[in-house]
Amino acid sequence: MTGGGNFLYPFLDAEETDGSALSADLAASAEAKATESLELRRTSIAGLAAELDRAAAAMAAAFRAGGRLFTFGNGGSATDAAGQAALFASPASGRPLPARSLVADTAVLTALANDVGVEVIFSRQLIAHARAGDIALGLSTSGGSVNVLQAFAEGRRRGLLTVGLAGYRGGAMATCPDLDHCLAVEGQSVHRTQEAQSALAHALWQRVQREFQQLEVPA
Numbered sequence: 261m262t263g264g265g266n267f268l269y270p271f272l273d274a275e276e277t278d279g280s281a282l283s284a285d286l287a288a289s290a291e292a293k294a295t296e297s298l299e300l301r302r303t304s305i306a307g308l309a310a311e312l313d314r315a316a317a318a319m320a321a322a323f324r325a326g327g328r329l330f331t332f333g334n335g336g337s338a339t340d341a342a343g344q345a346a347l348f349a350s351p352a353s354g355r356p357l358p359a360r361s362l363v364a365d366t367a368v369l370t371a372l373a374n375d376v377g378v379e380v381i382f383s384r385q386l387i388a389h390a391r392a393g394d395i396a397l398g399l400s401t402s403g404g405s406v407n408v409l410q411a412f413a414e415g416r417r418r419g420l421l422t423v424g425l426a427g428y429r430g431g432a433m434a435t436c437p438d439l440d441h442c443l444a445v446e447g448q449s450v451h452r453t454q455e456a457q458s459a460l461a462h463a464l465w466q467r468v469q470r471e472f473q474q475l476e477v478p479a
């Protein structure tokens with residue numbers, strides 16, 4: 261590159277003076293993370309298979325009885341919560357099920373955070389939209405986000421099925437009295453945990469779909 265360095269990614273200018281060393285470092289680091297990610301996803305799916313089955317069976321029963329799914333989380337987990345609601349509500353194949361994320365409405369989120377406090381941004385939405393028999397699915401890598409825990413408490417008060425995905429062996433969610441099912445991975449890194457949770461969330465959806473297929477009456 262001539263003049264001025266890398267204007268798009270100035271932090272990569274070091275690559276111009278020692279490109280091969282940096283590239284090798286980045287490649288080795290990416291490879292190590294990919295290996296760690298695969299291993300955590302593999303052990304999480306295997307180790308949590310029984311709890312995944314139980315949670316999926318309970319969710320399928322709730323859907324069959326007319327329940328709806330509400331998903332929530334912060335940061336990267338907000339993105340995963342939105343993706344999970346979209347997967348349940350509008351899968352490319354399989355049965356669409358009623359689901360919405362509580363992370364998508366900026367007006368609602370900012371009003372609640374600004375007027376009341378960030379700890380109520382999910383629980384207040386459950387008060388507005390949820391009823392007994394619905395499902396609250398919360399994701400937290402630390403397992404300790406207060407707004408996620410508060411939503412579980414509200415869900416429990418209102419008679420919802422409550423399901424949590426957490427890292428760090430569950431954190432506070434591991435012993436949360438408001439959770440019916442806690443899928444806790446061993447991950448000690450936010451990013452690896454998010455990757456494992458994404459695999460678990462997909463496995464949960466697959467199992468719920470399977471529960472519906474088993475019920476279908478052959479023609």
Ligand SMILES: O=C(CO)[C@@H](O)[C@H](O)[C@H](O)[C@H](O)COP(=O)(O)O
Pocket residue numbers: 334335336337399400401402403404405408450451454
């Ligand atoms: O790691 C990322 C994005 O990948 C962050 O945005 C992260 O999700 C945020 O710090 C969250 O607030 C963490 O909350 P939690 O997962 O511990 O509940």
